[in-house]
């Protein structure tokens with residue numbers, strides 16, 4: 422079972438996140454960055470499948486130079502090698518372009534399974550697994566809270582739904598995305614961190630990946646941000662201490678606001 | 682007027698409320714055409730779509746829409762978009778809706794904007810990003826604009842019309858029949874509204890201290906006809922299902938009323954609820970950050986306050 426895991430570097434959610442004033446794209450330079458949290462679960466799931474069935478885990482990321490930190494983390498968790506697509510010309514890519522770029526990179530690799538996080542904390546689109554499945558012509562098994570693999574034959578997942586789950590299965594290869602309740606990601610061990618330093622990391626430019634410069638980046642994005650503003654802080658709330666009639670006070674507020 | 686597509690979201694033989702919201706939106710942008718895709722028997726849903734102003738209904742029935750995940754619907758929607766060239770395609774911002782829209786957008790060489798809460802006649806969408814901290818205006822500039830719209834961001838208004846129903850023949854390709862839905866398992870339903878669509882949400886956090894105390898949250902929710910949410914601390918502890926988690930890695934909700942009980946209001950929780958119309962917080966720590974958001978905050982022990990609140994609401998109802 423060779424597995425590709427897509428991981429993304431995102432601004433830390435504890436940090437103040439903004440768009441850049443000059444080109445209205447996500448400001449990735451001036452914030453602390455981390456591996457998109459759910460992607461740790463994707464890496465963990467890939468490692469568990471590898472441990473059960475053998476094979477190799479390859480990490481794929483598209484992002485600026487410093488995204489190598491995120492790649493290192495995945496490698497120190499236990500992934501075997503990595504491909505980093507990085508090029509100034511990719512700056513400001515929309516999700517449609519990013520899916521094209523990732524599909525082109527993945528197309529050069531050998532895999533039985535592609536695993537993603539269900540969504541990134543910066544974009545929150547939650548559509549990358551669907552798009553990669555579309556572009557690669559593979560079955561889409563998204564929003565998995567459980568993955569079961571029968572090497573060489575099939576993969577089945579529990580797809581989380583509003584009131585339970587759908588049991589969905591397909592032949593291999595397939596694209597899977599996972600939600601955070603699927604497992605408990607491991608921490609990189611000291612040994613893992615040391616080993617990561619010598620694991621193969623391939624860096625690809627736009628041209629290396631066979632992406633047409635005339636379709637890449639902000640100038641050719643399929644959607645554009647026209648304007649943005651910080652949401653004004655909420656204010657004017659009334660805070661009341663419970664004096665034994667707290668519940669009644671809340672009910673009075675709700676009634677006064679015509680909410681009951 | 683230009684045709685605007687609305688992809689009908691339905692489940693268990695019922696049209697989802699969000700579809701009426703989309704039709705209401707579409708009327709402000711052009712002439713709404715409903716795209717109704719489903720297994721055999723789906724035609725029965727057509728009547729209701731006229732009530733909210735659908736001028737035309739494109740109907741395709743095929744067992745593959747139910748039997749396989751997402752891809753068959755995306756294929757059919759893309760086919761229709763190519764044939765009819767609508768001015769825009771509106772889809773619900775549900776997990777499935779977003780996936781269908783994204784795949785259909787790629788198939789038709791289009792762009793997509795997700796999670797819109799407003800759209801101008803020029804098709805500029807308003808989105809809340811970074812957990813609602815930033816408000817963005819964005820526009821699709823390539824192909825047919827695919828816009829997914831958050832449930833609960835539009836008040837559905839009826840506008841009776843008599844739609845023409847056009848049967849569409851679709852040929853679901855083998856490639857789209859990759860991911861087979863073998864079973865649909867309902868674990869907990871309990872008759873409460875869906876979180877994303879609910880106009881009132883009551884959420885519980887670590888302050889509840891145990892799974893058994895979520896009964897109190899459910900009781901309060903039921904007196905208000907509300908959906909139940911939970912913080913990640915509560916779902917991580919296994920006190921409530923992950924499906925109900927509100928926040929950055931859970932659901933984003935924007936109800937008329939959000940009541941946070943025993944929740945501190947960490948930034949990742951706020952990310953899922955801070956665009957709610959009215960926020961009420963009950964927490965025993967006066968320093969809890971949730972109070973910064975609250976329109977009404979009650980500093981006190983939830984085990985005293987909530988039972989009294991339920992009683993007070995029941996009394997007013999009587």
Ligand SMILES: Cc1cc2nc3c(=O)[nH]c(=O)nc-3n(C[C@H](O)[C@H](O)[C@H](O)COP(=O)(O)OP(=O)(O)OC[C@H]3O[C@@H](n4cnc5c(N)ncnc54)[C@H](O)[C@@H]3O)c2cc1C
Pocket residue numbers: 434458885886887888889911912913914915926927928929930931932942943944945946947948949950953963964965966969981982983984
């Ligand atoms: C990448 C990432 C993603 C995350 N995603 C999410 C997410 O989607 N959703 C989410 O919720 N969190 C998320 N978190 C976690 C978040 O940071 C907080 O840890 C979590 O929201 C805390 O939950 P809580 O408020 O229930 O618990 P706590 O922070 O422990 O707060 C419990 C509160 O209950 C109060 N309390 C205790 N007892 C009582 C009582 N008897 N009566 C009244 N009040 C009482 C306390 O004063 C306290 O304020 C995420 C974190 C990270 C790093």
Ligand SMILES: Nc1ncnc2c1ncn2[C@@H]1O[C@H](COP(=O)(O)O)[C@@H](O)[C@H]1O
Pocket residue numbers: 427428429457459460463481482483484519523536537538539540541542544545546547548549550
């Ligand atoms: N630039 C990227 N590089 C690698 N993987 C990505 C990238 N963007 C998104 N992904 C993957 O797609 C998932 C969903 O992201 P999104 O659709 O942006 O919410 C993430 O959890 C990643 O696994």
